[in-house]
Amino acid sequence: GIQVEQSPPDLILQEGANSTLRCNFSDSVNNLQWFHQNPWGQLINLFYIPSGTKQNGRLSATTVATERYSLLYISSSQTTDSGVYFCGFVGTASKLTFGTGTRLQVTL
Amino acid sequence: ETGVTQSPTHLIKTRGQQVTLRCSSQSGHNTVSWYQQALGQGPQFIFQYYREEENGRGNFPPRFSGLQFPNYSSELNVNALELDDSALYLCASSLLAGFGEAFFGQGTRLTVV
Numbered sequence: 001g002i003q004v005e006q007s008p009p010d011l012i013l014q015e016g017a018n019s020t021l022r023c024n025f026s027d028s029v030n031n032l033q034w035f036h037q038n039p040w041g042q043l044i045n046l047f048y049i050p051s052g053t054k055q056n057g058r059l060s061a062t063t064v065a066t067e068r069y070s071l072l073y074i075s076s077s078q079t080t081d082s083g084v085y086f087c088g089f090v091g092t093a094s095k096l097t098f099g100t101g102t103r104l105q106v107t108l
Numbered sequence: 109e110t111g112v113t114q115s116p117t118h119l120i121k122t123r124g125q126q127v128t129l130r131c132s133s134q135s136g137h138n139t140v141s142w143y144q145q146a147l148g149q150g151p152q153f154i155f156q157y158y159r160e161e162e163n164g165r166g167n168f169p170p171r172f173s174g175l176q177f178p179n180y181s182s183e184l185n186v187n188a189l190e191l192d193d194s195a196l197y198l199c200a201s202s203l204l205a206g207f208g209e210a211f212f213g214q215g216t217r218l219t220v221v
Contacts, residue, residue, distance in 0.1 A: 041214065098150035
């Protein structure tokens with residue numbers, strides 16, 4: 001099956017810093033999504049981005065399907081951005097396959 | 109528009125017991141998927157229901173079973189609970205099976221003792 005790798009696995013930032021999270025996949029994928037899992041466990045949708053670039057406030061995402069990667073940009077990070085960020089795609093059997101996750105901690 | 113809701117939020121069960129978790133899909137969505145997330149790992153696909161039929165299953169034993177109702181809400185049943193079943197169970201709904209954006213509920217945290 002298609003493998004999904006996220007980097008970095010862990011990231012510590014000071015409030016106000018910018019960061020880039022990366023999602024690499026081993027083959028062409030559809031329906032790529034980015035999620036933020038908050039400390040209570042809920043997966044919050046950030047972007048549904050099979051290709052191209054989208055922006056939502058301080059967050060933006062770019063997927064280059066032909067080169068098999070997606071990037072999530074966080075600008076001016078805040079403590080509320082802390083948590084785990086997952087990318088995921090829909091492959092066979094209609095299932096979302098998740099990456100390994102990036103654990104982000106934003107400190108004051 | 110109502111989001112995806114799951115119940116209960118927390119649950120403690122004894123090994124060998126059975127449990128039923130519930131999920132109400134987002135308004136207008138006809139597909140529900142269930143995921144298990146162990147501590148420190150990413151969610152793993154259990155199965156999906158589309159228009160009341162199972163539409164794909166992950167690598168989980170038959171004691172994990174499900175149901176989808178005409179209103180597209182869903183249940184996840186787990187029989188003969190094992191300690192390793194302790195996890196966060198997440199439900200996601202989407203408009204079309206295999207396509208479209210998936211939206212998740214807040215999860216049910218199951219502890220098996």
